[in-house]
Amino acid sequence: MRFKKSLNNNIALAEDAEGCEVIVIGTGVGFKKVKGQPIEQSQIQKTFRIGSNDKYQRVEQFLSDIPLQVIDITDQIIEEGKGIIEKQLNDSILLTLADHIHFALDRFKKGVDVQNPLHWDIRHLYPAEYRAGELAVKRINEAFVVTLPSGEASSIALHFVNSQYDSGGMNQTIRITQMINDILGIMTDHFGRDLNQESTDFSRFITHLRYFIVRQMNREVLSFKDQQFLYDVLSERYPVSFQCALKIKEAMEQQRGFAITPDEMVYLMIHIERVTSRTDAG
Incomplete structure (x- = not known):
């Protein structure tokens, strides 16, 4: 893994052995490094890649569109969600969920309330994922001083569901x-x-x-x-x-x-x- 760009001390853009761009997270992983420098594996706690079904084709495109604060809170939400769901999640969830949260915040600022027609179904079919979604909404509201609609919990829950399987997006x-x-x-x-x-x-x-x-x-x-x-x-x-x-x-x-x-x-x-x-x- 080679360093490309620092996002902050603990998040960096890197390139893997296949030449693919990835986001790496770990204590000090983005601190005082130069482009092309190898990243010690012991520094890397998590790695996130662009999936074949993701709307972003390159990580740098994703990073230019999504604020770092959204990426930070999304990483926190994923970690807390894993503790609730207790299942392995696909690496691409950081990108897809951060993108969703970014646009949810944008909709809130514009006063747009989008109802999820599957809200009740998701709540009952995927109870653990829904609890993770509820906690996610709480974290987002606290971090950005907003009040997202409760239906966002079910939309975020679907991201946790989707990330457990190699389905089709x-x-x-x-x-x-x-x-x-x-x-x-x-x-x-x-x-x-x-x-x-x-x-x-x-x-x-x-x-x-x-x-x-x-x-x-x-x-x-x-x-x-x-x-x-x-x-x-x-x-x-x-x-x-x-x-x-x-x-x-x-x-x-x-x-x-x-x-x-x-x-x-x-x-x-x-x-x-x-x-x-x-x-x-x-």
Whole structure:
């Protein structure tokens, strides 16, 4: 890693071994260095890169647009968010989230209030990420002496969700969230009651649905041994969950163009049965 430009004592623009621009963060990493000087690995605590789906093509373009104070608070928000979510995040979150915060502050100054139509869904589907979003809004309000609308918590939460997966950027994460909500709506209608969204089984089911949807969108085929045998056994053992899975299959194939195999149906049945039969699981 070679030094290119100091942003402050603890943040610098650098170049990695492949010649790509990166932002490096670490105590003293930007202090009294000259261009081209190697940066000791022991000084680097975090590295952030431009992702293939990011709107900025070069780090220097990002740095020229986003104030350093926004970058500083974004780094703090990411660190606190990691402690809440307890999951690995993609390096590019610094750039995408800082960009979002920058424009959220700009909208506030102009008196523009943009409502997030998925606010309620995000709050319930991604509770840990939403808590990280709430804390982020608090930190932003304190740092910039503003009062961002509460809906910003759900928008920031989506950045934490998107950063956990190699999905297709924020637009795809929004589409996936909408589809998950559609599937839960089918289940609520089928069973005639709300699901226990506080249970561990529900959290696992949401994770399964996300990967299930991504596989469908990428045309990836899930396959395992004895799937037809398991499909036959489970459809007889869990007839109500089987009928619910059939409704999901029909809706997703008609509305989204999915092609849901018996292998996927096996996993759907198992998760549906768990999340609806153990309503008090925690």
